[in-house]
Amino acid sequence: MIIVRASEMWAWGNDIDWGSFPDWVGAIGGVGGALTAASFYFLDRKRARLAQVAADKKQERFETDVATHLYVLFRSIQDVSRNYLENVSSFADTIDLRAELGAFRGTAIRMQGLPGLPIERFMDLCDLLEAITDRRIEGKSPEAIRDAVAQIGYVVNPLQEKLAQELRL
Structure with missing residues (x-):
C-alpha cells in the first residue's frame, strides 16, 4: 500500500498547468456550444417528425375526400344508367x-388532374372514362345505346362497391 503525504499531494497539484481564464472560458463555451448544437438537432428532428405526421394526416384526409367524391360520382352514374335501362327510353x-x-x-377528367391523386384512384377514373365515352352511346341504335349503358353499370358497380367497403358505408 502506498501512503501519500499531504505535502506530496500539494506538490503534485502544483505541477499541473490549469490554464488561464480565457482557456477556461473557451472550454466552457465549447461544451455549451456542443450542447446547444445537440439541442437544436433534437428539436429539429422532433419538428420534422411532427411535420411528417401532419403531412400524413393531410394526405389521408385528401384520399378520404377523393374516395368520397368518387363514391358519389359512381353512385350517380349508376343511378342514371339504372334509370335509363329500367324505363322505356325516348329520344x-x-x-x-x-x-x-x-x-x-368532365368531373372525372378534372379529378384525374388532382395533384397527389393515388394511382388506384386514377386507374378507377380511367376505367370509368373508358366506359362512359363509349361510341355506341353517341350512335342512333337504341339497342347499342342500351348495351353501352348496361356496360357502364357493369364497370361502375364493382368500383362503387369497392369504395363503399373502403369508406365503411
Missing part, C-alpha cells in the same frame, strides 16, 4: 343521358 331521355354522362366525364 329525349337519350339526349338527357348523353348530357349527364358528359357532365360526369
